[in-house]
Amino acid sequence: MERTAVRRRLSWQVATVVDVRRETATARTIVLDVPDWPGHLAGQHVDVRLTAPDGYRASRSYSIASAWTSTTIELTVESVPDGEVSPYLVDVLKPGDPLELRGPVGGWFVWKPEQEGPVQLIGGGSGVVPLRAMLQAHTSSTTPVRLLYSVRRPTSVIYVDDLKELAAADDVHISLVYTREAPAGETRVGRIDADVIDRLTFTPADEPTTYVCGPTPFVETVADLLVAAGHDPARIRTERFGPTGG
Incomplete structure (x- = not known):
């Protein structure tokens, strides 16, 4: 029900x-x-x-x-x-x-299992938090989902075990990008750029609904990269956070 x-x-x-x-x-x-x-x-x-x-x-x-x-x-x-x-x-x-x-x-930055079409999640740091809720909600859906998660180093990854378990689903794909220090065997270190967007996210032709969450500079950069890649701005939803006194 x-x-x-x-x-x-x-x-x-x-x-x-x-x-x-x-x-x-x-x-x-x-x-x-x-x-x-x-x-x-x-x-x-x-x-x-x-x-x-x-x-x-x-x-x-x-x-x-x-x-x-x-x-x-x-x-x-x-x-x-x-x-x-x-x-x-x-x-x-x-x-x-x-x-x-x-x-x-909140009513804009939300995902419902009954929504149609692929879902692209992109998080920076603790911006992965609401995206994890979406991944959990996805267990009752067969919609293809991809998560692109940017962190400073392996020890900065939130939900290490949970993400491994969620990634076991056939229709869920999770990619991590390390900006300062990568784990052994990982050669790339750097921020999300046009090449990463091209390789690790759904294409504009897939018409995904994309959710981007993280610090304001991260969100603005990723949103600009998505639009430059040809994604429809109307299908990009953003949630950002900045200094508030903690």
Whole structure:
């Protein structure tokens, strides 16, 4: 049966941390139980709010890292040096702790299993988070999917084991590009360029819907490369993040 996320007025609610998993030296996944969770679409995000003992509040937006299956959701957070929120989420928060959040938010950068046509995912760094949710949601679809994931070095890869498991599907292809240090046996080191787009993504003739997520300069560069390669700008959806105080 097709499931549809329920739209309702957004309000802050308290979730409980069920588990935490270290992904890299600076990122970890937080598993949350949200009792009144209305459901979400792959690609949506939530607002997280922390309140200090003196009443000071700080909030940040984080992509949902998991497909909707229950009242449990996952967030993967990368710590920003001197940030107000992310260091606490990555290094302090523990199972059993409460966490205030609001969501789901967003309706443009989303993918639904019933969508037709190939899906191209391109992520830079922690920009892979909402794309991982799309890959999880894809398990109920036979649509061809490709993920092009740009990271600095092998130790920067988020979801190492998860990506290997997802790539085992016949209609999923995952490629990694290393910008600073490649693993043994990998000769190319560098950013995504026109050659990478040509070799590792769907062609314009395939008419894919493309989702690009990452830091603003990364997203703008990749979007320009896609358009220059002949992709329809109307089929390119972008989600970008930049300095916000962490």
